[in-house]
Amino acid sequence: MISPRTATLLLILAVWVGGSIPLLFERSHGRLMQFLSLATGFFLGSVFLHLLPELAGEIGGALSPWAWMLGGLLLLVVLDLVLIGRQGHAMVGWGALLGLSFHSLAAGMGLGVLLEEGFGAWILLGLALHKVGEAFSLASAMRLVLEKKRSLLLAILGFSLVLPLGMLLGLGLRESFSQRGGQILSALSAGSFLYVAVGHLLPEVFHERGGRLAKVSFLLLGVALAAIPLFFEGPAS
Structure with a gap:
């Protein structure tokens, strides 16, 4: 088993690795479109291969995960059309950051509940690969909004801290933790991903x-990159 501290540092490093990849290439329209295509596939893969299967078993009640998913989508519609409106590509970057933060916070809370048990190597590898893909997709989307590398690095820094924050919340609330909170965050992120991917990126x-x-x-x-972590969910350490 890998200690929680080591696992957390490795996941933060994975975010920085993924977020740095788009910055290693000279900014050009063609390259940006390739990165955005990759990010679009990753967002769609995350929704249909990860988030929706997780939520599918939790149907029920007036405020089912599907309602929260719709709420996440409508939240970005309101932000886009009412508050952001004429700022061009702003929703692509900030919407991606919002959706990924919901997703990362939910994942962190779930991991925090199990923090004292440590992490299996296979599970940690799957998580790390997923974080690399998330950060790469975020950085690609944010390049439409932020031209300065310093601003983009600050956005990546903020995102890299969301998972540890969620883990601390999950650890502090583990005795009273309900999966409901994590499901709501996952549903909100699914709706956000769909709006950003289908409404803007495509x-x-x-x-x-x-x-x-x-x-x-x-x-x-x-899409294929989003599917890779699925192969690491089954094996134990």
Whole structure:
């Protein structure tokens, strides 16, 4: 078993690795579209391969996870059309940050409940790969909003701290922890991901006719990358 402190540091490092990849390449329109295609596939894969299967077994009640998922989508609709409105690509970056933060906080709370038990190597590897994909997708989306690398690095820094915060909350609330809170956050993030991916990223990536085969290839690669952690969920350490 890997100690909680070591696991936390490795997951933070995974965020920095993923978030730094888009910064290693010179900013160009073609490269940005490739990264956004990859991010779009990752967001869609996260929704349909991870979040929805987790929520599917929790149907029931007036405030079921599906209602919260709709709430997450409508929240971004309101932010986009009413509050952000004319600021162009702002919702792509900030919406991605909001949705990923919901998701990371929920995951952190769930891990915090089990913090004292430590982490199996296979499970930690799956989590780390997922964090790399999340941070890469976030950095790619934020490049539409933030031109300065310093601002982008600050956004990545903030995101890297969300998971440890969730773990601390889960640890502090483990005796009274209810899965309901984590399910609500996961549902909100699913709705946010869907709106950002379908409402903004897909139109942004494919509004130009050129290079569509390459863009589709990167999109499918993003879905495949989102699926990789599924292979690490079964084995124990």
